[in-house]
Amino acid sequence: MSPRRVTLADVAKAAGVSRPTASLVLSGRGRELRISEDVAQRVLRAADELQYRPNIVSVGLRTGTSRTIGFVSDTVATSRLAGDMIKGALEAARDRGFMLFIGETEGDAELERLLLQAMHDRQVDGLILASMFTRTIKVPKSVKPMPTVLLNALPKQPAALPAVLPDEVEAGRVAARALLDAGHRDGIHLIGAGPRMRDVPPGSVAAVERLVGIREALGEADVKVAGGRICPDWQPEHGLAATRELLRTVRPRALICLNDRIAMGAYQALDDAGLKVPDDVSVVSFDDHPIASWIRPKLTTVALPHYELGRKAVDVLFTEIDGDPAASDRKGDVHRVPMPLRARESVAPPQDAARSGAGSS
Amino acid sequence: MSPRRVTLADVAKAAGVSRPTASLVLSGRGRELRISEDVAQRVLRAADELQYRPNIVSVGLRTGTSRTIGFVSDTVATSRLAGDMIKGALEAARDRGFMLFIGETEGDAELERLLLQAMHDRQVDGLILASMFTRTIKVPKSVKPMPTVLLNALPKQPAALPAVLPDEVEAGRVAARALLDAGHRDGIHLIGAGPRMRDVPPGSVAAVERLVGIREALGEADVKVAGGRICPDWQPEHGLAATRELLRTVRPRALICLNDRIAMGAYQALDDAGLKVPDDVSVVSFDDHPIASWIRPKLTTVALPHYELGRKAVDVLFTEIDGDPAASDRKGDVHRVPMPLRARESVAPPQDAARSGAGSS
DNA sequence: TCTCGTTGCTAAATCGGGTTAGCGGCGGAT
DNA sequence: ATCCGCCGCTAACCCGATTTAGCAACGAGA
Known part of the structure; x- marks a missing residue:
């Protein structure tokens, strides 16, 4: 049906040489094996004119x-x-x-x-x-x-x-610093894991590492995590439930959600409670799921690369x-692999700090 | 480095036969070409014991x-x-x-x-x-x-x-019927395209076909589309803007959003206007994007299969x-390929119809 | 003139399997 | 005893490339 593929033999014939000669020229070993310039040119031209492409399957066999x-x-x-x-x-x-x-x-x-x-x-x-x-x-x-x-x-x-992994620990630091840089010092709560290192969903490497980074950056700034809620599964409904429960007892200033799906649930709980993001509560998160730039205000999040x-x-x-x-x-x-911060609209200086001018744009 | 692959020759040797014989047995043509049962068994056993697997590259070459x-x-x-x-x-x-x-x-x-x-x-x-x-x-x-x-x-x-495509026209019918079955007859608006056939984003086959199906099902039930807004791009912000604009002049009973991202924007506009889904406004949509089951109330949508x-x-x-x-x-x-309806929580009977008991659960 | 060394190319083997033609050996018919 | 034919298997070639070994032809030195 299809016009038969051009093979090395066709090229060799067209160039008037043997198959191995053509092979040597085309594989670039012609010079080394003393193929004359004239022959090499003939082969190259023939290959070009016939649009020769080596059959990878054949090469593979050899x-x-x-x-x-x-x-x-x-x-x-x-x-x-x-x-x-x-x-x-x-x-x-x-x-x-x-x-x-x-x-x-x-x-x-x-x-x-x-x-x-x-x-x-x-x-x-x-x-x-x-x-x-x-x-x-x-x-x-x-x-x-x-x-x-x-x-x-x-x-x-x-x-x-060898293994290739996102740098989750650094991501935790980056998320925490996003809040610190905005002037947050108190009322920082974790949703999805924490506040203690042992409060993580079983088997989640990301949870552990993010938590390490968060605690590290906060600790360096001498800031204490105000609290945390572990979510058994990092889905919106669990973020909703955890945040809702949190809001029954305290009024947080900032939330570090352990991923964007949780953050989405947190948004709903905050909205239900009449709290505005970011004016009342700042939110940072992880993953940069597409959802993060769809929800209002757009979510500031540390992206999985x-x-x-x-x-x-x-x-x-x-x-x-x-x-x-x-x-x-x-x-x-x-x-x-570094996880970059996607700074969007969900982080603002805390309200009191804003008054004292400690915030950044 | 690695222990060399077992080849057909190895199997043949182990079975005490020639390579072609082994090949014939293993390719199932042994019976047809009168290989004795005894030899066939020997080959099969040898292949099994040596864990022989034919080299697909070689077969490919041939x-x-x-x-x-x-x-x-x-x-x-x-x-x-x-x-x-x-x-x-x-x-x-x-x-x-x-x-x-x-x-x-x-x-x-x-x-x-x-x-x-x-x-x-x-x-x-x-x-x-x-x-x-x-x-x-x-x-x-x-x-x-x-x-x-x-x-x-x-x-x-x-x-x-040959081409394989989602059945968008039928999807349009399904979406429209979801509203009709809930008792909706008036105040059905389109977000993303319509109401006329020419109101579609350029180049969007899905828009045209969905619109055809919607108009067809509605027409069969003698129901008129109350209105529609075209969105140049089917993203949440456009759905938000279009719905917001719609709400300035009318109060819809039901929205058919041309996809879930638009529906997400519509949800926000409805929420901003203090309208409840589905009690005040029913919403159906298309695609079954993951977002559809994350937003509250969960979105009823016709799934892309x-x-x-x-x-x-x-x-x-x-x-x-x-x-x-x-x-x-x-x-x-x-x-x-049929597009199935994912009936969730965003469709309810219209409020007046609910009173007369025309709704379904 | 003969030998030796280069130079420039090709014959032949190889990868791992599929396929066709045909070769020995045996049994039955004549 | 001889011939025919069938049974059961194998020799040999093929796919499209790479690679090794080696062959002609030529020039230079002895």
């Missing part, structure tokens, strides 16, 4: 490579995270002429095994094991022979695999693939 | 296939759409032992060309050309020789390519790949 990397995640669809992470990985891979296989395991070990097998069967050159929320994962044995990078995940057993995480994972993977031996002692490296 | 399909979209990350669509495609492909290459063009024709080339180089067996919002697209010439399906898109020139769209596209693609000749006369088929 060399054992595929110019392809596998991106395996537990869930692709659940969160917006996935999209941008994949986009970043996609573009970084494309820059190097690589394609991406996508697969998802849905947390099912058997599915994961099958998927890794399928990727192995297709001779992927490397693997990215991604998690949609930061957590520790058990690294399947089957990845051993392949260059692999963990994305948004840490190995359960200290395996010699999904796109950069994806890119970084590919970058790290390529240092593995290119097999720089000097890199082998950095095998288990953890790469932290 | 047969020209790769058990892989390419999923090319204009943008992966921008909307949640992508994630579920990809998930559906992924699972449908996996059911058949196929993998997915993901690529995005960002609307750039040159990037698209490169991407299709890269997929072609890897001998993908078929192509899905997806758009993140329903629209007509120019089909690149380079896809001609390959089985191809358009997803969420229609060919600009009536090409002989992203997951099913992805699955369906792969299903249709496989009828192309399997090349059922009977299917060749259905080449240009447009497959419509």
